[in-house]
Amino acid sequence: MSERAIRFGLIGFGAWGQHHASSIVKTDGAELVAIAARTETSRAAAKQIHPQAEVLSDYRKLLALEDVDCVDVVVPSHLHHEIGLAVLDAGKHLLLEKPMGISVAECNDLVQRATDKDRLLAVGHELRLSSLWGRVKELIDEGFVGEPQYVLVELSRNPYRLGSDGWRYDISRVGNWILEEPIHFFDLARWYLSNAGDPVSVYASANSRQPNHPELQDNFSAIVNFPGNRYAVVTQTLSAFEHHLTVKVTGTKGALWAAWSGAKDRTRHPTFALQTFDGEEVRTIEITKITGELFELEDQMAMLVQAIRAGKPLSCTAEDGRWSVAMCLAAQESVDTGAVAKIGA
């Protein structure tokens, strides 16, 4: 007899929520049974694209559905804490988009509640599932570079989308802009340097093209210090074009250089490459599986189905999500004070 599908509810049907919905539908062993969306417009879109799903106006009604096993939360970041806790209180597993919360206290609440309710809490740092960024991690873990000493994660792209009601340009709802995109790169840096131990401190700078809105940082750069005098550079500009992400890792024995480019972040037709240097020879590593956030989103759903069904490990745990938030908040503190900030999760 075939195993019963994991039944997903989705809260939020905006730009990224729509991609979540399509990814759930495409995933073997997953079923999209309900969608909660705020406005009539987004509910109408949800009904049209996913007629099999029950479409609700209030997320609490979705949480009351007994046949929902797992709830996927893709709403503006200031709502992650409230809605995430409600999901766990309803006894459902939770896939929560990044940032896990907009303060460390919010993240702590979520970690504690997931433990108390014995539910899975996965955080949407999907880059960890990439065939490219994941291969970098494998090479580091295999010892290819020796001891990794330096990690650079660098993005140049076009400006952020406004988001529904302009929430992404409102600091009270977005938290800060480091929590928006650089958070993924802090997550990668900590993942790549995991053998060094937890990050200790950060120094960061940022500036804006809008003189009246210095908080909307078009350019942001941070140096994150890890134990053993290792460090990562996370840097991003939103004043550029298209979407170009680069990772460089150097260690005591070798170096890696990975790059991904697309006309947009959500392209299904990117170019990407990985080169290695062992101290003598530069080689190109073939990556056969296409990579990009839309593909990783699908892999994230498959990973979650396996975690719920078979107890397989999550690619990004609540603890990882909390560290990512902690690094971003410390970086913002450093931007504000001009001093090195301690990182504490």
Ligand SMILES: NC(=O)c1ccc[n+]([C@@H]2O[C@H](COP(=O)([O-])OP(=O)(O)OC[C@H]3O[C@@H](n4cnc5c(N)ncnc54)[C@H](OP(=O)(O)O)[C@@H]3O)[C@@H](O)[C@H]2O)c1
């Ligand atoms: N992991 C990644 O790579 C990635 C990529 C993009 C975004 N994200 C994260 O995903 C989240 C959503 O981003 P987005 O780009 O999808 O934003 P968006 O396009 O503005 O969509 C947000 C959606 O949330 C809905 N919403 C707001 N309050 C709600 C409520 N109480 N109940 C149900 N729905 C509610 C909005 O409804 P209306 O449309 O009806 O107003 C909107 O559809 C953010 O936290 C963002 O940081 C992650």
